Amino acid sequence: MQLREILEKYPKTEDYLIEILLDYQKTKVHHYLSEEELKEIANYLNVSESKVSSVMTFYTFFSMKPKGEYVIQICHDVPCYLNDQNSVQKTLTNLLNIEIGETTEDKMFTLEYTSCLGACDKAPAMRIGEKTFTSLTPNKVKAILAEYRGKKHA
Numbered sequence: 001m002q003l004r005e006i007l008e009k010y011p012k013t014e015d016y017l018i019e020i021l022l023d024y025q026k027t028k029v030h031h032y033l034s035e036e037e038l039k040e041i042a043n044y045l046n047v048s049e050s051k052v053s054s055v056m057t058f059y060t061f062f063s064m065k066p067k068g069e070y071v072i073q074i075c076h077d078v079p080c081y082l083n084d085q086n087s088v089q090k091t092l093t094n095l096l097n098i099e100i101g102e103t104t105e106d107k108m109f110t111l112e113y114t115s116c117l118g119a120c121d122k123a124p125a126m127r128i129g130e131k132t133f134t135s136l137t138p139n140k141v142k143a144i145l146a147e148y149r150g151k152k153h154a
């Protein structure tokens with residue numbers, strides 16, 4: 001969906017800034033907004049570009065840098081940590097050959113930490129997009145990654 005189409009769904013008031021940013025970022029394959037796009041949003045709402053940038057940098061779920069098509073968020077709160085989150089993380093960093101905060105060269109995956117995903121009883125957990133994976137083991141992580149890689153080549 002084009003930015004213009006999304007903007008036109010909302011009244012021209014600053015109150016909708018976060019909704020617009022969320023709504024538009026969701027449509028972007030690489031989960032980020034460019035400077036140009038932020039400028040267009042600022043113009044539409046008649047707010048300063050610095051206001052839009054400050055909202056973007058305040059909330060960690062917004063990005064001004066392209067990410068992988070699939071953002072893998074590893075829970076690193078205490079219950080997951082105590083249930084061997086470390087081996088999940090190691091498996092991912094080894095298989096993808098990147099560290100937390102990085103994106104694979106083919107722009108397919110980004111690895112990030114997240115706080116509790118609400119699945120502590122089935123720790124360790126991670127999320128890819130809208131989907132949460134629980135009771136993870138290194139083998140389960142390998143199978144999940146293979147499935148996502150397969151989607152790309154399907």
Ligand code: FES
Nearest residue numbers: 075080116117119
């Ligand atoms: S601490 Fe990881 S899901 Fe709650």
